[in-house]
């Protein structure tokens with residue numbers, strides 16, 4: 511049987527639900543990476559089949575290959591900043607696929623288009639952002655940065671009397687982009703995609719980990735004499751979870767007439783707990799703010815949010831009508847005119863559902879649980895004679911390295927830590943990445959998963975010590 515057949519649907523749904531239940535039910539107790547992962551991945555390939563094998567057999571083939579996946583949905587994945595999926599988000603995301611709606615135009619899906627509006631409003635409330643900001647769901651933080659910086663580009667050109675979206679970059683003055691050393695590469699990538707230019711970004715750091723040099727920032731802004739500028743603030747940098755000082759950066763942007771953008775891909779969630787809210791003070795003054803859903807909101811990929819103070823900028827950049835499409839200025843939101851994709855997935859469903867299911871209190875609980883895990887791991891690092899913590903733990907990332915007693919700082923120690931990092935990924939019991947922090951190779955486990963238990967977090971220290979003793983001895 512090689513054609514899709516409605517009679518397959520029942521068996522497909524049944525099989526998928528049973529297999530997913532079994533997979534997720536056992537995920538906490540399996541290693542993050544199975545030793546056969548590469549082999550399983552390599553077993554796929556070959557020519558396009560002439561005759562298909564049917565839906566059920568095909569899905570069985572996939573469910574038989576789960577050892578090839580890295581089990582990042584589970585509680586022991588601390589690499590990058592990757593969250594899991596709450597039960598409510600999982601169910602709603604499946605529903606999004608089941609309904610296969612396109613909220614790009616309100617008329618094609620009033621339910622999911624409305625839920626996107628509600629989701630955006632609830633997120634603003636959750637994060638304490640101004641109610642008047644407009645927003646849109648994106649595929650992640652990179653595209654949220656693209657949306658926000660696209661609005662910044664439009665605004666900068668409008669200051670010079672140019673409609674850059676109509677007339678192109680050649681008609682507009684160049685834009686200077688300023689930030690500290692924490693500016694995330696996705697902001698730089700977005701600026702490249704927008705034609706602003708990756709090399710237009712100047713990072714002004716006062717030390718080797720990237721803390722922003724406010725005096726240099728002010729000097730650069732002053733020297734521009736009012737030429738178009740964007741200031742990027744980082745709320746949550748990836749190596750140690752540190753924050754730029756947002757209030758003085760907002761002051762400088764305001765004083766020198768620059769756009770103020772804040773990348774809070776995961777750090778915006780600091781606003782959810784009274785313990786960390788001070789870290790994002792000043793964010794409400796930004797012209798644009800972004801965050802990720804597939805990080806600390808624990809909704810499935812691909813999910814991010816962009817918030818922009820002036821709603822007219824979003825349609826100015828992304829509005830794009832035609833006779834067969836809705837009017838660009840229709841009062842009901844046509845989400846295809848507020849972000850890059852015209853047709854788009856109903857990614858509002860998992861966002862709405864997880865906020866509906868767990869509320870503000872549930873999210874405070876998830877964030878504070880992850881804050882506690884980071885503190886618990888930091889305490890274990892501090893108590894171990896062969897581990898060295900390299901940064902304060904302000905949020906959810908613990909930055910540390912293996913450093914046996916008597917060892918000296920330098921390339922040999924860096925090399926040992928690099929090898930421990932590679933061996934840890936092979937080991938697979940727990941997953942965390944290595945980085946270079948102020949010239950030192952270090953580990954930077956990041957806690958954002960709602961399922962992580964303290965034994966999972968503490969396993970990081972145990973694995974580093976075991977591998978360190980083995981590789982360094």
Ligand SMILES: Cc1ncc(COP(=O)(O)O)c(C=O)c1O
Pocket residue numbers: 590591649650651652653694696697746747748773774775776802814
């Ligand atoms: C601060 C920051 N900005 C942007 C991104 C890019 O996010 P995404 O991978 O969702 O595009 C990340 C990802 O880790 C991040 O930490």
